[in-house]
Structure formats: C-alpha cells, structure tokens
Amino acid sequence: MVNRRLLEHIDWALLLAVLALCALGLATIYSATGGATTVYWTQVYALVLGLLALVVAMSIDYRLLGDTSHLIYLGIxxxxxxxxxxxxVRGGARRWLDLGVFNLQxxxxxxxxxxxxxxxxxxxGDRRGLSNQQLRMACVMTAVPVLLIARQPDLGTAVTLLPVLxxxxxAAGLPMRYLAALAIVAAIAAPLIYTFALQDYQRGRIETFLDPEKDARGAGYQQIQARITVGSGGLWGQGFMQGNQAQLRFLPVSHNDFIFSVLAEEQGFVGVVVALGLYLFVIIRxxxxxxxxxxxxxxxxVLGVLASFTFQVIYNITMSAGLVPxxxxxxxxxxxGGSSLxxxxxxxxxxxxxxxxxxxx
Amino acid sequence: MTVPAEERFRLALRLRWLQGTTVAVFLLLAGVFWYYQVVQHARFREMAENNHLRTMPMRAPRGVIVDRRGEVLVDNRRALMIAIVREQSRDLDATIVRLAQVLDLDDGEMRALVQRHRREPTYRPIVIVPDATLAQVAAVSARRLDHELSGVIVQEVPTREYPQATLAAHLIGYVGEASEQQTTQDGLTAGAVVGQSGIERIYNRLLMGEDGSRRVVVNSVGREIRTLDALPPSEGQRVRVSIDAAMQRAADDAFTALGYAGAAVVLDVRNGDVLTMTSRPAYDPNAFASGIDRSTWAALNTDAQRPLQNRAIQGRYSPGSTFKIAMAAAALEEGIVTPDEKIFCPGGATFFGRFFKCNAAHGHGWMDLAHALEKSCNVYFYTVGNKLGIERIHAWADRLGLAGRSGIDLPNEVPSLVPSPEWKRQRTGERWYAGETISVSIGQGQVSVTPMSMALMMASIARGGERLTPRLVTDVFDGDAWSPAPREASTTAPVGPRLKPETVAAIHEGLWLAVNGSGTARSARIAGRDVAGKTGTAQVISNEGKARAGANRADLRDHGWFVFMAPKDRPEVAGVVFAEHAEHGSSAAPIARHLLETYFAGKDGAALPTFAAPAVPGTVVPGGPAAPAAPRRPVGTTAAAAGDGAPW
Structure with missing residues (x-):
C-alpha cells in the first residue's frame, strides 16, 4: 500500500510541525503537573498510540476509507x-467508555x-453545486452525533462538529446567500436560545464571562486567573517550571484546558508566537x-477534519487569554487527553x- | 476521477478566503497576547504576586528583665499556638467543629472568636489556643492537617515567662494584646503583644523589640510553599531593675508567714533605687502571658482583696503616728520648738473647745522632741501642730515627698494627700477649721498617703531633707553594653532644702529610741545595725463606727504602719511596711526587721536569714500561718547558717 513513490510525497514539514506541537504540549504538561507524573506518562503512551494511528490513517488509501465511510460513521x-x-461518569458527564486499560472518548x-x-x-453528488436535498441530508448526518454528544452532556465537543458541516x-459550493441567511438567523436566535434553551449553568457561564469580577471566587475565578497567568508571563516568560500561577495551582486544570496559559506564563510572548506560528503553519499547510x-x-x-481542529485551536487559545467563556x-x-491526541x-x-x-x- | 477546472477554481478561491481568514484570526490572537504579556505585563505581574506572596509577621521576643544582681525576673519561652488560617480552610465550619472536638473546647465560642476577626485578611492566623499544652498539640498533629483539619496551623511564638511567678508582679506588670486605642495612638500593629501595666507598660518601647517578617510563597489554597526572604525579629532590650530579688522574696515570705495583706517599699537613700516593692496579695503575671482567660480575669477583678492593685503606689491610707516625723521636721525647721524644748503631756489636751486624748491615758509627762517621737506622744504634736498651722504642715509634708506623686517609673500612681485650706476649698467649698489641724498633726483626719510616699519621706529624712525620685529601671542593655536607662532630667537630682543638722539629729535620735529604747517598734531592733523607725496605726473606721458595726470583723481592724531607716548615723536604706488590718504598727515591724536583715546579709555576703514569726499573741491573724514560710536560700547554704540571724 505504501510504496516508495508515496513515501516521497509525504508532507514532512507538516508532520514535523505537528510533532513539534506534540512535544511542546508534552513539555508543558510535564511542567504543569510537576514532573514525570502519571499524567505525563499517559500522554507519552497516547502519543505513541497516536503516531500509530497516524501511520494507519495515512496508509490506507482515503478513497478506500471513503467507500467504507458509512460503516465508520455507523460504528461511531x-x-x-x-x-x-x-x-x-466523571465530573458529572458520561463521556467515556471504560476499556479497562484506558478510557476511550x-x-x-x-x-x-x-x-x-x-x-x-x-x-x-452533483458536481455543479450543492443541492438542497444534499444539504438537508448533510445536516441530518451532522445532527445525529451532535445531539448524542450534547446529551452526555459535552456541549463543547458537540459544537466542534458544526464547523465540519x-x-x-x-467547499462543496454552499451558496453564499445561505451563509448570509445563517448569520441573520443566528443573530435572531441567540437571545432566544439564551433565554429558553440554555441550562442555568450555561447561562451562568456566559454572565460570568461578561463580568468575571461578579463571581471572582467562583466561576469568574478561572477567567481572571487565566488572564493573570498569561499577563504575568511577559515577553520572555518565567521559565520552564517557574510559572507561579500554574505551579501554585491558581489556575485549575492547567495541564488540560489551560495548557496554553501555562505556556504563555512560562515561555512568555516569545513562546506564544512560536506556538501560534506552528499552529498557523499546520493549518495553512x-x-x-x-x-x-x-x-x-x-x-x-482535509477541510472537514481541519475545520474542527482549527475551531478548537482558536477557541481554546482565546479562552486561555480569558477572552471567551x-x-x-x-x-x-x-x-x-489520550483520545483527543x-x-x-x-x-x-x-x-x-x-x-x-x-x-x- | 478528476475535478473539472471550473470547480477547482471555485474551490481554490474559497480556500484562499479560508486561509486569509485564518491568518487574520491568528494575527489578532498574537495582538491580544502582545497586549496582555508585554503592554500590560506589569499590572498582571503584580496581580500574580498578590496571589502568591504573603508577608507573615514574626514576633520579636520581649526584653529580659533582671534584678540588680542579674537574677532573671522576666524571661521568654517558646509557646506553641494553635490557630486557624481561613484562607487554607476548605470548609471553615467543619474545621471549627472538628478542632473544637479534638481540643475539647466549645465550638460556639470558637465560632464567635473567628467571627470577631472576620474583617482581617483571610491569610492572617486567628489564634484559637495561644499557649497550647503538649497534649493539645499532639491531638491536633495526629490529624491530617491538610484534610481533617484544613486551615489549622501550629506555630511557635515567643511568649513572656515570669519564672518568679508572683514575685514583684505589680511592678513588673503584665502583657496583653494591644487595645484599639493603643493601635491607633501608639502606632502599634493590631494583635501585637504589649505591656499593659507596670514596667512592661512604661518601658514597652524598649522591651518590645522589632517584629520581623517573612515573605512566603503560598499556593492557591494558601499553603506555604517556601520562604522567599525573611527579616528576622530583633529581641527587645534587656532591662535591669533596682530590685533586690532576695529582699523582695524576704518581704513576701514575711507577709505570707504573718498572713497579712499590705505593701512594703525599701529605697536606697543614696540614689533612689527601689530595692523592694511588694504588694500583697499578688497575682501571677504568667496568667496574662498569652491572653488571660475570662474566668481568671473576672476572678482577679472581683476578688475583695484586690490582688491587681499595687498597694504601694495605688493604695491610700491614713498614716497615723508615722506622720509625726514630718511634723517634727516642720516644727524644728520653722522654729516652733527647739530639740531640747519640753512640752508637758497630761494624757490629753483641749483645743478649740474639744478634748483630744493622748495614747497614754495618764500622760507622758515632760517630753522633748526625740522622746515625743519615741513614745509617739500625741499631746506634743497637737501642740506644735496647732502652732504650725495647716499651711506650713502641708508645705513640709510636700517638701519631704509625702504629698503628691513620688514620680517613680510606674504607671497609674495615685497622689498622696496632705490637706491644705486651698484643697479643702476646692473640694468642699468650705473653709479650713483650725480644729482639723489638731487631727492632722497626728496623721488623722484628711491625711491619706501611699506606702510609696511614706518610704520617700523616710528617705528624705534619712538624707537630711533632700527628696529623691525613686526609680526602678536603672540600666538598659543595648546589645553590647549596659548603659543607664533614659531618665527625665528633673528626676535625676535630689530636690528641696537640706534640714538643719540639729533637726536631723533630733529626729534620727527619736526614731532610734522608738526601736532601740522603750518605744513601740522594739521588734524591729537588730543588734549593731542602729535601726531607726516609727510605728503608726491607721484607723479604718472611727471607734464609734466600730462600736456601731458591732462585730469584730477583720476588715474593720486598724492598719499597721512601720517606717524605718538604717543605720541611723549613715543611712543606707529607708522604707515602709504597711500591714492591712494588723491592728498595730508594731505588727508590721518584724517584716521590716526581716527585710533589713536580708539587706545587710546581702551587703555582707552572709547567708540570707529565714523569717521567724513572732510568737506575740494578737499579731497573728486567725487562720494565718504561724510557721515560718518555706525558706528560699541559695544553694550551698546550710539550714544552720540560714538560721544564723539572732532569733527574735
């Protein structure tokens, strides 16, 4: 399947950039969790498994995968x-399958x-554009996993599926007027959703985001601390394993949701620019x-898998600066996170x- | 399956658009991080430091206080304190409930205590047990402090220790947490331990030292991770007091043996050093060292014997016959009588239409000044007092130090009172009646003096008239050497005129006779020491009042005074013993004798004497211990040697 000719065409630059980001992540996890802990080693194993998965996903011709896509979709x-x-169940959400050795998400x-x-x-489908029939079908195909994931509840991951659609x-030729209509509908629906569809805790998160000081000890705490963490990094950062905000646990889940804040604190603006550059390179490439x-x-x-990736990168980095809920x-x-990696x-x-x-x- | 060119072009356009958007978003993100990390860095850095840096105070040990020979009167020890740091507590109420359970304390009270400190920063420890026992510390340490007792800390703090317990308690004073007034007026920090009475209070600035501080890094739950830097506390200055601990103990032993409340003061007449100052009953300042508990405080305050009062400078009593010494000086100096001039005592005399009794019903006969003092003849002093008039009596009492305050370096001294017409006018609006002067002449009526001013008068008499300012703190150790304690200039030199030598000689002779002749103070006699002195009896209530009260209750019995100086010709010490409800001045004299014996033993380097209670009926209060107090003597002294003082 993988012959010499194919190997020559592997995008080594992209692969290297991806690996560089993994290494940066691993180092930051090491720092945030205070050394070679279980968390660190779990991530190392996940990285090894992930590279195996990468090789497998690369090796099988994507057209072959496309032919079995309905089975893969059904399986998921x-x-x-x-x-x-x-x-x-962990942290009030049912997201994992316990496989004994590890938990699969x-x-x-x-x-x-x-x-x-x-x-x-x-x-x-029809090559000259996107039919309404196709669009409806695509929406249904997206809605099924979105709703299943949202019920876990894991609204965050569920939302990352929408950019894929x-x-x-x-790319498939969605008429621009549909996009405009979608924007208008979203603008109208947002307040309605806020009032009627959201849970109290979800409303609380948004309110806290708009005024973090209102709940500085509770929900607003993370947002304030994230901004302090980033800001105290300065231009050159406080050094590897020297970031007080992360080391002294003022920032919660620093090895997870706020890993970028830790990077910003310890490696400074310079580190941030390097990481942002790597991500941008990966996306553009x-x-x-x-x-x-x-x-x-x-x-x-390519665009489908890149869409959820890019959305998540931008959202998380914006969040680590305390700019979004x-x-x-x-x-x-x-x-x-093993499954994610x-x-x-x-x-x-x-x-x-x-x-x-x-x-x- | 190839892609048609048209579609490829449309896709490429849309992809360019996506790439452009992505680049723009990333540039925006970089801009945001630039703004936070570079432009606003200083602000966020400060916020981060506020997060994890804490300045913790380190209490400085207070200065040690030693007696004139270097014996330690006040020391420090390291106490273990159990406190709650709210910031570190996950569930404050659960912590309180559990801590109360572990320490066997009331959780309601503990909650109220924490509540009182609610406005302080949450990282400041709230002291629950200021001086924990080892059992308490063990009970707390056995728990997992980060889990079961989250927020509870055990810390070592220097705490005052008074190894001599009640000895010299009133002059040393006690410490306590700075009051709100002290924190605002004296610039003391809240929670600081400061002197609240006695030397601890007057010399607080010297004794307090400088508290240090530590900058520590704490984590998000307030747990200390490491010390960043520390400014070590500097111990308060060492202070030497003029007190002679042996004499102080001698006084206490004697009071205890006789069962009296009262006071004693002994001054070195050459420089004003206070060699002894005791007030009985006393309290134990150790009870205050780490915050006195409410019940002990209430007990001390409601005790009818008033153990917190320093009787030596805060108790005012009628001086009785001891006042005749001031009368003698006034009469001789004002030329009312000459030393040899005799006045006839028939056992009483009539002034302004009223008959005043003498203490000898059948009269003393012809009395010169020395013998009038020896026998304490009332008629003699009625006569000279009448001639002197109240104004001159007041002026001379004041000159000798008997009126007003002594100026000793202690807080809350009350002024002694020797009346004058002006005083009476201000006080009652009435004019002075000459008849009142007759009562004043024998130390009755409105005269009301502290034991301290009585001692001061004796020192003035011993010195030949000049008045000194008594002082307790003599030297301060500044880390390298002892230097004289700071003193107001007005208190360093003796003040007032010298008396005529013949005045001094006559009074000294009379006082010597009172002890060594056929006077009232023979129990103070020490062979070869030429003790001179005078007894006095202070009426608590008039004889008529006593009759009305009917019962012979203890608190109606007269007070006994004995003032003294020694040796007569070249006086070194002078002082007073005041024994409450001892009925006669002669009951106070044995205490003075024991004090003087101790003084001379110390001076000669001889073994210290033990107090032997005199077996005179009526001098021992029922229930009072008749046996000598347990002797405290230096190591190496045998019992035989200690008993060397000639038996009384």
Missing part, C-alpha cells in the same frame, strides 16, 4: 449510543468520522493539501494521506 454512532448506555473520533462521511457524501458544505487534492473527496476530507474544550495536540493525530494522518496521494490513481 453506535459507540456514542454505547456511551449513553454504559459510559463511565468516542466523541473525539466522531469529528474525523463525520468529516469522512460528509466528504464522501458531498463529493459523490459548515466548512465542507462551503493543510489548506494547501486540500487545494492540491486530486479529487473533491480529498479536499472535503470557559468551556471544557482542549487544545488539540497540546492538551492532556490519538484522534487528532489520526486526522492528520488523513490529511497526509490525501496530500501524498495527489498524483495516484
């Missing part, structure tokens, strides 16, 4: 249903699966892969897969 939906039935894999099934579905349909793809399936697939959204490649690396396997097969038939 079944896993999500299984989570609802027998999932392990199927929702992380739903992103790539959704990207794959949408790409296949839209690439197979949006970007893939845009991946969009190139979409442009270079041999067929729409390849383009859509705190949500349980991790920073892909850097945050602690494995799924993200597998997704990049797919992107590499598409790019290296741009000349094959």
């Amino acid at each position: 939906v079944l896993l999500l249903v299984a989570v609802m039935a027998v999932g392990a 199927p929702s992380e894999f739903a992103k790539a699966a959704l990207a794959l099934v949408l790409a296949k579905f839209l690439a197979d 949006l970007v893939v349909t845009i 991946s969009i190139d892969a979409a442009r270079l793809a041999k067929d729409p399936l390849g383009s859509y697939l 705190v949500k349980g959204l991790t920073l892909p490649l850097m945050s602690y 494995i799924a993200t690396l597998a997704a990049f396997g797919l992107i590499l897969n598409v790019r290296m097969r741009r000349f094959t038939n």
Whole structure:
C-alpha cells in the first residue's frame, strides 16, 4: 500500500510541525503537573498510540476509507449510543467508555468520522453545486452525533462538529446567500436560545464571562486567573517550571484546558508566537493539501477534519487569554487527553494521506 | 476521477478566503497576547504576586528583665499556638467543629472568636489556643492537617515567662494584646503583644523589640510553599531593675508567714533605687502571658482583696503616728520648738473647745522632741501642730515627698494627700477649721498617703531633707553594653532644702529610741545595725463606727504602719511596711526587721536569714500561718547558717 513513490510525497514539514506541537504540549504538561507524573506518562503512551494511528490513517488509501465511510460513521454512532448506555461518569458527564486499560472518548473520533462521511457524501453528488436535498441530508448526518454528544452532556465537543458541516458544505459550493441567511438567523436566535434553551449553568457561564469580577471566587475565578497567568508571563516568560500561577495551582486544570496559559506564563510572548506560528503553519499547510487534492473527496476530507481542529485551536487559545467563556474544550495536540491526541493525530494522518496521494490513481 | 477546472477554481478561491481568514484570526490572537504579556505585563505581574506572596509577621521576643544582681525576673519561652488560617480552610465550619472536638473546647465560642476577626485578611492566623499544652498539640498533629483539619496551623511564638511567678508582679506588670486605642495612638500593629501595666507598660518601647517578617510563597489554597526572604525579629532590650530579688522574696515570705495583706517599699537613700516593692496579695503575671482567660480575669477583678492593685503606689491610707516625723521636721525647721524644748503631756489636751486624748491615758509627762517621737506622744504634736498651722504642715509634708506623686517609673500612681485650706476649698467649698489641724498633726483626719510616699519621706529624712525620685529601671542593655536607662532630667537630682543638722539629729535620735529604747517598734531592733523607725496605726473606721458595726470583723481592724531607716548615723536604706488590718504598727515591724536583715546579709555576703514569726499573741491573724514560710536560700547554704540571724 505504501510504496516508495508515496513515501516521497509525504508532507514532512507538516508532520514535523505537528510533532513539534506534540512535544511542546508534552513539555508543558510535564511542567504543569510537576514532573514525570502519571499524567505525563499517559500522554507519552497516547502519543505513541497516536503516531500509530497516524501511520494507519495515512496508509490506507482515503478513497478506500471513503467507500467504507458509512460503516465508520455507523460504528461511531453506535459507540456514542454505547456511551449513553454504559459510559463511565466523571465530573458529572458520561463521556467515556471504560476499556479497562484506558478510557476511550468516542466523541473525539466522531469529528474525523463525520468529516469522512460528509466528504464522501458531498463529493459523490452533483458536481455543479450543492443541492438542497444534499444539504438537508448533510445536516441530518451532522445532527445525529451532535445531539448524542450534547446529551452526555459535552456541549463543547458537540459544537466542534458544526464547523465540519459548515466548512465542507462551503467547499462543496454552499451558496453564499445561505451563509448570509445563517448569520441573520443566528443573530435572531441567540437571545432566544439564551433565554429558553440554555441550562442555568450555561447561562451562568456566559454572565460570568461578561463580568468575571461578579463571581471572582467562583466561576469568574478561572477567567481572571487565566488572564493573570498569561499577563504575568511577559515577553520572555518565567521559565520552564517557574510559572507561579500554574505551579501554585491558581489556575485549575492547567495541564488540560489551560495548557496554553501555562505556556504563555512560562515561555512568555516569545513562546506564544512560536506556538501560534506552528499552529498557523499546520493549518495553512493543510489548506494547501486540500487545494492540491486530486479529487473533491480529498479536499472535503482535509477541510472537514481541519475545520474542527482549527475551531478548537482558536477557541481554546482565546479562552486561555480569558477572552471567551470557559468551556471544557482542549487544545488539540497540546492538551492532556489520550483520545483527543490519538484522534487528532489520526486526522492528520488523513490529511497526509490525501496530500501524498495527489498524483495516484 | 478528476475535478473539472471550473470547480477547482471555485474551490481554490474559497480556500484562499479560508486561509486569509485564518491568518487574520491568528494575527489578532498574537495582538491580544502582545497586549496582555508585554503592554500590560506589569499590572498582571503584580496581580500574580498578590496571589502568591504573603508577608507573615514574626514576633520579636520581649526584653529580659533582671534584678540588680542579674537574677532573671522576666524571661521568654517558646509557646506553641494553635490557630486557624481561613484562607487554607476548605470548609471553615467543619474545621471549627472538628478542632473544637479534638481540643475539647466549645465550638460556639470558637465560632464567635473567628467571627470577631472576620474583617482581617483571610491569610492572617486567628489564634484559637495561644499557649497550647503538649497534649493539645499532639491531638491536633495526629490529624491530617491538610484534610481533617484544613486551615489549622501550629506555630511557635515567643511568649513572656515570669519564672518568679508572683514575685514583684505589680511592678513588673503584665502583657496583653494591644487595645484599639493603643493601635491607633501608639502606632502599634493590631494583635501585637504589649505591656499593659507596670514596667512592661512604661518601658514597652524598649522591651518590645522589632517584629520581623517573612515573605512566603503560598499556593492557591494558601499553603506555604517556601520562604522567599525573611527579616528576622530583633529581641527587645534587656532591662535591669533596682530590685533586690532576695529582699523582695524576704518581704513576701514575711507577709505570707504573718498572713497579712499590705505593701512594703525599701529605697536606697543614696540614689533612689527601689530595692523592694511588694504588694500583697499578688497575682501571677504568667496568667496574662498569652491572653488571660475570662474566668481568671473576672476572678482577679472581683476578688475583695484586690490582688491587681499595687498597694504601694495605688493604695491610700491614713498614716497615723508615722506622720509625726514630718511634723517634727516642720516644727524644728520653722522654729516652733527647739530639740531640747519640753512640752508637758497630761494624757490629753483641749483645743478649740474639744478634748483630744493622748495614747497614754495618764500622760507622758515632760517630753522633748526625740522622746515625743519615741513614745509617739500625741499631746506634743497637737501642740506644735496647732502652732504650725495647716499651711506650713502641708508645705513640709510636700517638701519631704509625702504629698503628691513620688514620680517613680510606674504607671497609674495615685497622689498622696496632705490637706491644705486651698484643697479643702476646692473640694468642699468650705473653709479650713483650725480644729482639723489638731487631727492632722497626728496623721488623722484628711491625711491619706501611699506606702510609696511614706518610704520617700523616710528617705528624705534619712538624707537630711533632700527628696529623691525613686526609680526602678536603672540600666538598659543595648546589645553590647549596659548603659543607664533614659531618665527625665528633673528626676535625676535630689530636690528641696537640706534640714538643719540639729533637726536631723533630733529626729534620727527619736526614731532610734522608738526601736532601740522603750518605744513601740522594739521588734524591729537588730543588734549593731542602729535601726531607726516609727510605728503608726491607721484607723479604718472611727471607734464609734466600730462600736456601731458591732462585730469584730477583720476588715474593720486598724492598719499597721512601720517606717524605718538604717543605720541611723549613715543611712543606707529607708522604707515602709504597711500591714492591712494588723491592728498595730508594731505588727508590721518584724517584716521590716526581716527585710533589713536580708539587706545587710546581702551587703555582707552572709547567708540570707529565714523569717521567724513572732510568737506575740494578737499579731497573728486567725487562720494565718504561724510557721515560718518555706525558706528560699541559695544553694550551698546550710539550714544552720540560714538560721544564723539572732532569733527574735
């Protein structure tokens, strides 16, 4: 399957940038958790597994994967249903399947699966645009995992599936007037959703975000501390394992949701620019892969997996500066989390897969 | 399956647009981080420091106080304090309930205590047990402080220790937490331990030292991670007092043996050093060292014997016949009589139409001044007092130090009172009646003096008239050497005129006769020491009043005074013993004798004497211990040697 010719076309630059981000994440986790702890080693194992997944995802021709996309999609939906039935509960949410050795979080894999099934579905259709029929079907295909994940409840991960739908349909030729209409509907619906659809705790998060001082000891605490953490880093940072905010635990879940704040504190603005540069490079390079793809399936697939990745990166980094409400959204490649790391690396396997097969038939 | 060119173009356009948007968003993010990390860095850095830096005070040990020979009167020890730091407590109420359970205290009271400190910063420890026993510390330490007793800390703090317990308690005083007034007026920090009475209070600035501080890094639950830097506390200055601990003990032993309340003061007449100052009953200042508990405080305050009062400077009593010494000086100096001039005592005399009795019903006969003092002849002093008039009596009492305050370096001294017409006018609006002067002449009527001023008068008499200012703190150790304690200039030199030598000689002779002749104070006699002195009896209530009260209750019995100086010709010490309800001045004399014996023993380097209670009926209060107090003698002295003082 992987012959010499294909190997020559592997995008080593992208792969290196991805690995560099993983290494940066690992180092920051090491610092945030105070050394080579269980958390650190779990992440190391996840990285090894993730690289395996990357190789596997890269090796199997994406067109072959596209042909079995409906099965993969169905498998993920079944896993999500299984989570609802027998999932392990942690922190009030049922998100994990306890597999004995490790806990699997199927929702992380739903992103790539959704990207794959949408790409296949839209690439197979009418080439001169997106029919309403296709759009409706794409929406239904997205809604199923979104609703299943939102019920866990894990609104954060559920929301990361929406950019997949949006970007893939845009690429497939979503008429611009639909986008405009969507923006208008969103503007009208937002206050209604806020009043009627959101839970109290969700409303509280938004209110706290708008005025963190109001609840400086409670929910607003994380937001204030995140900003202090970032700001106290300065230009050059306080040094590896020297960030007081993170080391003294003023910032909660620093190895997870707020890993970027820790990086900002310890490595300073310089470290931030390096990390931002790496992420930007990965994204731009991946969009190139979409442009270079041999067929729409390849383009859509790349854009699909990239959409949720990019959305999550931007949201998390903005959150680590205390600029958006705190949500349980991790920073892909850097945050602690086995399922997330494995799924993200597998997704990049797919992107590499598409790019290296741009000349094959 | 290739892509048509048209679609490829449309896709490429949309991808460019996506790339552009992504770059813009990342540039915006970089801008945000630039703003926070570079532009606003200083502000956030300060906020981060406020998060994790705490300045913790370190209490300085107070200065040690030693007696004139270097014996330690007041020391410090390291007490263990149990406190709650609210910041570190996960569930304050649970911590309180559990701590109360562990320490066997009332959780309601503990909650109220924490409540009282609610406005202080949450990282400041709230002291629950200021001086914990080892059992309490063990009970707390056995728990997991980070879990079961989150927020509870055990800390070592220097705390006052009074190894001599009640000895010299009133002059040393006690410490306590600074009051609100003290924190605002004297610039003391809240919670600081400061002197609240006695030397501890007057010399607080010297004794207090400088508290240190530590900057510590704490984590998000307030637990100390490490010390950043520390400014060590500097111990308060060492202070030497003029007190002779052996004499102080001698006084207490004698009072205890006789069962009297009262006071004693002994001054060194050469420089004003206070060698002894005791007030009985006393309290134990250790009870205050780490915050006195409410019940002990209430008991001390409601005790009818008033153990907190320093009788030596705060108790005012009628001087009785001891006042005749001031009368003698006034009469001789004003030329009312000459030393040899004799006045006939028939056992009483009539002035202004009223008959005044003498203490000898059948009269003393012809009396010169020395013998009038020896026998304490009332008629003699009625006569000279009548001639002197109240104004001159007041002026001379004042000159000798008997009126007003002595100026000793102690707080809350009350002024002694020797009346004058002016005083009476101000007080009652009435004019002075000449008949009142007759009562004043024998120390009755409105005369009301402290034991301290009585001692001061004796010192003035011993010195030949000049008045000194008594002082307690003589030297201060500044870390390298002892230097004289700071003193107001007006208190360093003796004041007032010297008396004529013949006045001094006559009075000294009379006082010597009172002890060594056939006077009232023979029990103070010490062979070869030429003790001179005078007894006095202070009526608590008039004889008529006593009759009305009917019962011979203890608190109606007269007070006994004995003032003294020694040796007669070249006096070194002078003083007073005041024994409450001892009925006669002669009952106070044995205490003075024991004090003087101790003084001379110390001076000669001889073994200290033990007090032997005189077996005279009527001098021992029923229930009072008749046996000598347990002797305290220096190591190496045998009992035989200690008993060397000639038996009384």
